[in-house]
Every structure is written in structure tokens, then in C-alpha cells.
Amino acid sequence: MSTTERKERERARRHELIIATARELAEEQGWEAVTTRRLSERIEYSQPVLYSHFSGKDAIVTAVALQGFGELAEALEAATAPAADPRSALEAAVRAYTAFAEEHPALYEAMFSRSVDLPFGQPDTPAPLRAGFEAILRVLTPFAGGRDPALLAEVGWSSIHGLVTLARDGRLPPAAREQRLALLADQLAAAPADRARGRGREHRQGEDPADTPLG
Missing domain, CATH: 1.10.10.60 (Homeodomain-like)
Known part of the structure; x- marks a missing residue:
């Protein structure tokens, strides 16, 4: 050498x-x-x-965050690879993501809360960030229907992150953790047609009979 x-x-x-x-x-x-x-x-x-x-602490936090996104992508891949069907993969991803955030709170904070010099959603987005997003995109694409899969992945990621953040800050009761994760997976997996039918049923159930047209 x-x-x-x-x-x-x-x-x-x-x-x-x-x-x-x-x-x-x-x-x-x-x-x-x-x-x-x-x-x-x-x-x-x-x-x-x-x-x-x-150059300083912010640069170190940025390096830690970049490492974290790569590890998150690996955790999601490991959790979803054995899944027998898309619905199982989605639920596995939701649970793996939540577990990752709970087990590595400081790392997760670096990724999403600290000041970092990382371009998100840009042509020059680093590979680990892309890998993290693509892992979520893969499990949600089968449920996109006629919607943009990337937008669905963005909304799905935001929803999981919201639950993680509120729970971490003590804004949600811990006892209902599993029910919330299952409900989130159900909502993300619901096809657009299923949602439309659900809204239609809710509307009909809330109708005043006096407002229902005759004949």
C-alpha cells in the first residue's frame, strides 16, 4: 500500500x-x-x-442525516421483502418506519428536524435520500389507481412522519399506537373508487329525508 x-x-x-x-x-x-x-x-x-x-456542527448533522436515510431505506427493504402481497408490504413498511424512528430518535431528528444542507426532491438529491423515498414509493404504487404514485408516496410519507412526530412529542396516547398504524395502512391502501363509495354512503346516511327529491 x-x-x-x-x-x-x-x-x-x-x-x-x-x-x-x-x-x-x-x-x-x-x-x-x-x-x-x-x-x-x-x-x-x-x-x-x-x-x-x-466545516462545523451543521455539516456533521448533515452527514449523520444522509447516513440515516440510507439506513431507513435498508430497514424498509428488509421489512417489505418477505411480504406475500402489496397490502402486507404496506403494513410492514408503516411498522418498520415507525420502529426505526422510535429506536433512533436522535438520528431521526437529524434527518427531519435539524438544520441540514440536503436538497430534497431535486435533481441533485443524494442517493440515500432517493432510496428512502423510493422504498415508500414502491409499497404505495400498487394502491395509486389513477393517482400520481409519487404524490401518493409524498402524502403517505407525510402521514407516517406526522404520527411519529406527534407520538414522540407526547401528543398521542401510546395505548392506541397499533390501532393508529393499522388505520393509516387501511387509509393508504384504499383505492380511489373505495373512497368515493365511502363518501357516497356517508352523504346518503346524512341526508335529510325532506331534502330527498321525489320521483
Whole structure:
């Protein structure tokens, strides 16, 4: 191995060590505890060395978030691959997504709540972000009907994220967690025609007989 190759390998190892240490510290004490000084102390490298890899804390959070999206995509793929049918895959994805957010709260915060320099939904969106979205797109496409699958995936992702965020912040009672996830999967799987029929039944049930035309 040449000197250049050895230096590049060492630099890559330091880069990953900084990311891993930031994640570890954030999961232990929250992102407010993650500072360049504390990271330098933990990894036993000087702050100038750390700054040679990242411009500051926001850049580190961005790297953590990027890593998180890749791991989320892998978790969704692992959960949905054994599914026997699209409906089972959808429910598995909803549950896997929720479990991922619950098991990695600081990582999930980096992905969705912290300041990151990542282009979402753009031509230059990084591959891990695309992989996360495409994993959700795959399980929802069979239920799109005449709708845009990408828009359905966006709304589905937003719905799952909303439940995760409200539950994490204590805005939803934990006892109904499983019922909420099942209801969300049912709503996402409902075909447009099924929804229209449901609205029609609700309308007819709410009609005042005096307003019903005769003949």
C-alpha cells in the first residue's frame, strides 16, 4: 500500500469515526450536547483535524442525516421483502418506519428536524435520500389507481412522519399506537373508487329525508 493510499484510508476512517461519535453522543444526551470540542475529546483528535473533515456542527448533522436515510431505506427493504402481497408490504413498511424512528430518535431528528444542507426532491438529491423515498414509493404504487404514485408516496410519507412526530412529542396516547398504524395502512391502501363509495354512503346516511327529491 502506498503512502497516499494509507493516508486516504486513515482519513476515511477518521471521517466515519466523527459521524459515529456524533450519533452516539446525540443518542445519549441530545444534539445540544454535540459540539466540536466534545467530539474532539471523545475521538482524541484536535479540533483543527475535525474541521479538516467538516466545516462545523451543521455539516456533521448533515452527514449523520444522509447516513440515516440510507439506513431507513435498508430497514424498509428488509421489512417489505418477505411480504406475500402489496397490502402486507404496506403494513410492514408503516411498522418498520415507525420502529426505526422510535429506536433512533436522535438520528431521526437529524434527518427531519435539524438544520441540514440536503436538497430534497431535486435533481441533485443524494442517493440515500432517493432510496428512502423510493422504498415508500414502491409499497404505495400498487394502491395509486389513477393517482400520481409519487404524490401518493409524498402524502403517505407525510402521514407516517406526522404520527411519529406527534407520538414522540407526547401528543398521542401510546395505548392506541397499533390501532393508529393499522388505520393509516387501511387509509393508504384504499383505492380511489373505495373512497368515493365511502363518501357516497356517508352523504346518503346524512341526508335529510325532506331534502330527498321525489320521483
